[in-house]
Amino acid sequence: MLPRPGTYTLIFSARKICQPEIGRLGSLQLTPGFYMYVGSAFGPGGLKARIAHHRQIARRPHWHIDYLSPFLKLIEIWYTYDPAHREHQWAQIIASTRGISVPRIGFGSSDCRCIAHLFFRKARPSIKTFRNKIHANTKNHGGIFTEKNVFANKAHGG
Numbered sequence: 001m002l003p004r005p006g007t008y009t010l011i012f013s014a015r016k017i018c019q020p021e022i023g024r025l026g027s028l029q030l031t032p033g034f035y036m037y038v039g040s041a042f043g044p045g046g047l048k049a050r051i052a053h054h055r056q057i058a059r060r061p062h063w064h065i066d067y068l069s070p071f072l073k074l075i076e077i078w079y080t081y082d083p084a085h086r087e088h089q090w091a092q093i094i095a096s097t098r099g100i101s102v103p104r105i106g107f108g109s110s111d112c113r114c115i116a117h118l119f120f121r122k123a124r125p126s127i128k129t130f131r132n133k134i135h136a137n138t139k140n141h142g143g144i145f146t147e148k149n150v151f152a153n154k155a156h157g158g
């Protein structure tokens with residue numbers, strides 16, 4: 001992953017039921033399956049720096065996802081270097097995908113109009129389905145890449 005700006009989706013697996021506290025959102029019950037979180041990185045260090053952040057346990061949680069990620073296992077990342085801000089579009093596309101539910105309205109979407117930036121799916125989400133939906137909806141969207149099975153960080157349980 002390069003230090004360039006872009007948009008990403010983190011795919012996490014959850015193996016057991018637990019109920020972490022998510023700052024002011026209160027507690028959120030996690031159930032076994034897959035959680036998807038959509039974000040963007042247009043600041044210094046771009047995607048590379050942001051993904052490095054998500055791979056670690058945040059000492060001072062800043063985003064909602066920082067409270068959640070210690071309870072999940074990061075298994076895959078979808079990302080694009082497309083220069084446009086695609087995160088809200090990505091969130092809407094994922095929200096409209098079969099089998100997707102919204103664990104908590106407002107999670108990760110305090111600053112936008114999306115229902116949430118966190119989604120749940122019982123079965124593992126497929127990048128092929130996601131790419132097809134994006135390209136059917138958007139002309140001139142940049143390439144969407146994936147990185148998986150490279151997360152040996154023991155800090156992430158799951």
Ligand SMILES: [Zn+2]
Pocket residue numbers: 087088091109112113114116117
């Ligand atoms: Zn949004």
